Amino acid sequence: MLNLNMQRLVIAFLAAGLLAAPLAAQAKPLRIGAQADAGTMDPQAQNIQTTITLLSMIYEPLVTRDKSLAKAPALAESWTAVDPLTWRFKLRPGVKFHDGSPFTAADVAFTIARAKAPTSQFASYVAGTEVKVVDDLTVEVKTTVPDPLIIDKLLYVPIMSKVWSEKNNALQPQNLREKQESFTALNANGTGPFKLTSRAPDSKTVLDRVPSYWGKMDGNVTQVIWTPIGSDPTRVAALLSGELDLLVDVPAQDVARIQQNADIKIEKVDEFRTIFFGFDLKNDSLKYGEPGNKNPFKDIRVRQAINLSVDRDSIVRTVMRGLASPTTQILAPKNVGYDPALDKVVTTNRDQAKKLLAEAGYPNGFAFTFDCPNDRYINDEQVCKTMATMLSQIGLKPTLNAMPRARYFPKIWDRDTSMYMMGFNSPYFDGMYALETMLMSRDDKKGEGIYNYSNIADTELDQAIAAARAELDPRKRHDMQAAIYKKITDDALFVSLYNQVLVYAMRKNVSTPVRPDNWLEIRWVSVN
Numbered sequence: 001m002l003n004l005n006m007q008r009l010v011i012a013f014l015a016a017g018l019l020a021a022p023l024a025a026q027a028k029p030l031r032i033g034a035q036a037d038a039g040t041m042d043p044q045a046q047n048i049q050t051t052i053t054l055l056s057m058i059y060e061p062l063v064t065r066d067k068s069l070a071k072a073p074a075l076a077e078s079w080t081a082v083d084p085l086t087w088r089f090k091l092r093p094g095v096k097f098h099d100g101s102p103f104t105a106a107d108v109a110f111t112i113a114r115a116k117a118p119t120s121q122f123a124s125y126v127a128g129t130e131v132k133v134v135d136d137l138t139v140e141v142k143t144t145v146p147d148p149l150i151i152d153k154l155l156y157v158p159i160m161s162k163v164w165s166e167k168n169n170a171l172q173p174q175n176l177r178e179k180q181e182s183f184t185a186l187n188a189n190g191t192g193p194f195k196l197t198s199r200a201p202d203s204k205t206v207l208d209r210v211p212s213y214w215g216k217m218d219g220n221v222t223q224v225i226w227t228p229i230g231s232d233p234t235r236v237a238a239l240l241s242g243e244l245d246l247l248v249d250v251p252a253q254d255v256a257r258i259q260q261n262a263d264i265k266i267e268k269v270d271e272f273r274t275i276f277f278g279f280d281l282k283n284d285s286l287k288y289g290e291p292g293n294k295n296p297f298k299d300i301r302v303r304q305a306i307n308l309s310v311d312r313d314s315i316v317r318t319v320m321r322g323l324a325s326p327t328t329q330i331l332a333p334k335n336v337g338y339d340p341a342l343d344k345v346v347t348t349n350r351d352q353a354k355k356l357l358a359e360a361g362y363p364n365g366f367a368f369t370f371d372c373p374n375d376r377y378i379n380d381e382q383v384c385k386t387m388a389t390m391l392s393q394i395g396l397k398p399t400l401n402a403m404p405r406a407r408y409f410p411k412i413w414d415r416d417t418s419m420y421m422m423g424f425n426s427p428y429f430d431g432m433y434a435l436e437t438m439l440m441s442r443d444d445k446k447g448e449g450i451y452n453y454s455n456i457a458d459t460e461l462d463q464a465i466a467a468a469r470a471e472l473d474p475r476k477r478h479d480m481q482a483a484i485y486k487k488i489t490d491d492a493l494f495v496s497l498y499n500q501v502l503v504y505a506m507r508k509n510v511s512t513p514v515r516p517d518n519w520l521e522i523r524w525v526s527v528n
Helices: 004-015 021-025 049-055 105-114 150-154 162-167 232-240 252-259 300-309 312-319 350-359 380-392 405-413 432-439 459-470 474-490
Strands: 029-034 063-065 071-073 076-083 086-091 129-135 138-143 194-200 204-209 223-228 264-279 324-326 367-373 397-403 419-425 494-507
Touching: 029 232, 071 076, 086 105, 105 129, 105 138, 105 162, 138 150, 232 252, 232 494, 252 264, 252 494, 300 350, 300 380, 300 494, 312 324, 312 380, 312 494, 367 380, 367 405, 380 397, 380 419, 397 405, 432 459, 432 474, 459 474
Parallel strands: 029 223, 367 397, 367 419
Antiparallel strands: 063 071, 076 086, 086 138, 129 138, 194 204, 204 223, 264 419, 264 494, 324 494
């Protein structure tokens, strides 16, 4: 037995976090398998859920969500409205970045300014804001117009260290379009519960628990090993063989087989993500179509014909194995602006589709190429192949151009497409995000139209969206957005297919909630 003095010494070392052996003895690694890797370690360079998920374990925003998905304090202890244009945030004292430097108001001001940079994909969250540093632990965020969603938007702005970014020449987000090699591509320095230990892109990323983390950990994970595995059969086999603990991208066709394994459990939730197709609605002739031919997609009758050609029930039943729900709008249920009256699935009518094509001047159809990722959404390439078959049944001549996400998203970001697949998730449970980023005329500085891959340019639509965005009355805002979504549906600006069901597969000793926004909250995960 230890004598009294030795017991006191051990207790003192434990309190100071200086004894590593007990932590190692209780280590709970979590081996996560995913369809693809995070595209960067820069928290403002790539607005894709996989990247956000991994970086959310390292970096933290001012505001987070609790288990009921209500907004909750994170790096900000509290926030209050000073006036309709100003919010004051009291920052959490005593927080340190992983390099040991203190978190202060200067980091908040730096981060929000950085998120506005041309290379950022998060400009829409902070557009029209200015930050005033009141003192080291107080900031004010001012907006140019009243913004009822500003607190929700700041959930998606992870705070970076100003000093660390300056030291490592990381003043702007990594330029992924230009394939820039930046310090932040492979390095990170956040305030979150895990720090980056090793990074091998497209192979393995290892995160280790920060013993001095300021926040509460409801789970017990001490290490995260993130392994991207593009092959569906290989990814599933790794889970079934015990090489992985959790799959966050479960192929729909394998769910039933996985459920038969006594060591594995399946968790599902209706995701706030809609899968749809968009078109080039700007150019007079298709870049990827018949030479010299005009752009058929600018004709509403052609888009309506495509809408009528799609058998959504068949796609959901055969390709998605029932793990989706058919839809005809681009906004999932439970989002502000969602109107169930618009969500009556169109009955497939290929004879009527052919008639519309003939009326539009295409009795024999036309040829075109459409772009599709093959490692981003559940069964994405198979869905696109099925879509191509359905379009050919009304006389169209589609050529599928499927590619990895690393090539796909830069391509459509450059608007280098005639038709494309998209999956959109409303991050703050409000339809405004899709409207201002996908439908408004493109203005990268304001964060408007940054995902407007169709090049829609409609002044009346811009004005309607801006008015809804500034409306503070919740009921009025909902109705204004619903009216806009009705126009989108009536004009067939997009052809929607289904809302995804999100499926996680995990070993029986793993416990984690599955959120409809597909945010894996590592603080809530336990391995028993």
